Amino acid sequence: MRKIYLHVLLLFLGVLGAHGQIKSKPAPADSSNYQSRKLKLDEINLVSAYYHQNGNNSAVTGGIGTEKLTDFANTIDLQMSNFNKAGKKNTFLFELGVDHYTSASSDKIDPSTISSASMADTRIYPSLNWTKSNEKTGNAFGFTGSFSKEYDYQSLGAGFNLTRLSKDKNTQFDFKLQAFLDTWKVILPIELRPATSGNGRESRSEGSSPRNSFSTSFSISQVINPKLQALIIIEPAYQKGLLATKYQRDYFTDGSVRAETLPDKRYKLPIAARLNYFATDQVIIRTYYRYFMDNWGIRAHTAEIEVPVKLTSFVSLSPFYRYNKQTGTRYFAPYGQHDPSATYFTSDYDLSTLNSDFYGAGIRLAPPHGVFGWRHLNMLELRYGHYSRSTGLVSNIITLNLKVK
Amino acid sequence: MKKSIPIAVLLGSGIFAMSLLSACATVKPYQKNKLNDSEMALSSRTAQKFEQSFQLYREGGSGANGGKSGGGCGCN
Numbered sequence: 001m002r003k004i005y006l007h008v009l010l011l012f013l014g015v016l017g018a019h020g021q022i023k024s025k026p027a028p029a030d031s032s033n034y035q036s037r038k039l040k041l042d043e044i045n046l047v048s049a050y051y052h053q054n055g056n057n058s059a060v061t062g063g064i065g066t067e068k069l070t071d072f073a074n075t076i077d078l079q080m081s082n083f084n085k086a087g088k089k090n091t092f093l094f095e096l097g098v099d100h101y102t103s104a105s106s107d108k109i110d111p112s113t114i115s116s117a118s119m120a121d122t123r124i125y126p127s128l129n130w131t132k133s134n135e136k137t138g139n140a141f142g143f144t145g146s147f148s149k150e151y152d153y154q155s156l157g158a159g160f161n162l163t164r165l166s167k168d169k170n171t172q173f174d175f176k177l178q179a180f181l182d183t184w185k186v187i188l189p190i191e192l193r194p195a196t197s198g199n200g201r202e203s204r205s206e207g208s209s210p211r212n213s214f215s216t217s218f219s220i221s222q223v224i225n226p227k228l229q230a231l232i233i234i235e236p237a238y239q240k241g242l243l244a245t246k247y248q249r250d251y252f253t254d255g256s257v258r259a260e261t262l263p264d265k266r267y268k269l270p271i272a273a274r275l276n277y278f279a280t281d282q283v284i285i286r287t288y289y290r291y292f293m294d295n296w297g298i299r300a301h302t303a304e305i306e307v308p309v310k311l312t313s314f315v316s317l318s319p320f321y322r323y324n325k326q327t328g329t330r331y332f333a334p335y336g337q338h339d340p341s342a343t344y345f346t347s348d349y350d351l352s353t354l355n356s357d358f359y360g361a362g363i364r365l366a367p368p369h370g371v372f373g374w375r376h377l378n379m380l381e382l383r384y385g386h387y388s389r390s391t392g393l394v395s396n397i398i399t400l401n402l403k404v405k
Numbered sequence: 406m407k408k409s410i411p412i413a414v415l416l417g418s419g420i421f422a423m424s425l426l427s428a429c430a431t432v433k434p435y436q437k438n439k440l441n442d443s444e445m446a447l448s449s450r451t452a453q454k455f456e457q458s459f460q461l462y463r464e465g466g467s468g469a470n471g472g473k474s475g476g477g478c479g480c481n
Contacts, residue, residue: 047451047452047454051459073455168432217469221447226432226437226439226440227440229445234469237468268468270468276446278439278442284442284444284445288449290466292467292469294466299466316444326464329465350463351465366443381450383452383453387460397456399455401451
């Protein structure tokens with residue numbers, strides 16, 4: 001019996017010993033062109049911004065009064081991709097945005113309420129883009145669906161995008177088509193609500209009205225030499241529906257008051273160019289210029305320059321400056337200066353003749369082993385900007401962008 | 406005079422585009438290490454999205470900078 005036990009024990013030890021001598025071999029390298037088809041998370045981008053503004057030309061009160069406003073905005077986007085059987089790449093970009101704002105002027109729609117719903121609001125806007133691309137040729141096409149909702153506004157969006165790349169990959173053509181079908185709840189200032197609405201508190205809204213926007217975008221980018229590349233973009237847009245903000249008041253020379261009224265059609269034509277130059281190993285010059293025109297009479301020139309300076313290979317500091325000069329719409333007049341016979345009128349200083357300066361700086365960290373040693377935190381960018389407008393409005397914005405890979 | 410501005414801008418853009426294309430040298434993929442630097446991207450920065458968003462509401466002119474051209478409002 002003892003012999004049997006000893007034999008079993010020796011056999012068991014033999015099996016163990018034999019197994020211990022088997023070396024685990026690494027999987028042989030795949031010599032075929034097979035690529036994993038599993039959906040893979042490529043990167044996550046988180047962007048958060050805090051914005052604060054102050055001024056004294058609120059459109060809600062007819063061009064006078066506080067424009068104090070704060071906005072805390074956040075977006076998270078997830079980019080995922082896979083390859084289909086034919087080797088084409090599918091990229092899915094899901095974005096979720098949430099921003100919360102408080103606006104002192106919105107509370108003046110109905111000053112009798114201590115804090116109306118429009119004084120503070122939260123907007124939620126998810127979107128999903130699917131793009132199918134050929135990695136070899138660089139050509140791609142895709143579709144986007146989006147949604148946005150806040151207290152008095154709801155938007156449904158759809159888009160199509162197309163990219164064509166030249167054989168030498170030095171010229172790229174992009175085309176985009178977008179449509180936003182929006183519904184705007186019509187809210188009138190308390191004193192302009194019809195008598196049938198009672199005291200206005202029971203019926204804040206006079207129903208809803210559509211506002212639809214359609215835009216196309218054509219752009220061509222070109223590599224000019226190993227240090228210089230350029231982009232030209234034309235983006236015609238057309239809007240139809242309620243384009244005026246009905247809770248904004250307008251005061252006339254005869255002392256009367258009416259709700260803002262603007263044409264129900266608007267054509268916009270912005271034309272822009274970008275030119276980026278790698279000046280030295282440490283300095284890059286990024287420039288942007290845009291000319292804008294529309295059928296309301298607004299004309300604008302916008303010029304931007306940003307000079308990223310590479311402090312090290314992985315850290316860059318980017319001071320920037322933006323200048324905007326605008327000729328206002330023909331429908332604009334300040335508080336109490338509207339002609340009573342006018343068909344269209346606004347005292348919204350955003351549509352007036354103005355010029356603005358926006359300047360600040362950003363810092364970007366992208367070390368190869370991750371920001372702060374965290375391997376997955378691929379990039380961190382922090383930007384601050386100060387905005388001042390000739391109408392007296394000033395604002396500050398601070399933005400944080402984190403990229404996780 | 407005012408009506409001639411859009412034509413002048415379109416004409417200017419066309420001439421600018423043509424002069425860019427004619428000035429181009431063929432750049433091989435191995436010569437693109439500077440062009441591929443993330444700071445050289447021809448799109449606006451991701452961190453600029455909210456700056457462009459508030460500029461969209463505070464100024465009458467908009468578009469052609471990578472942002473949306475209407476819809477979704479947030480027009481506080």
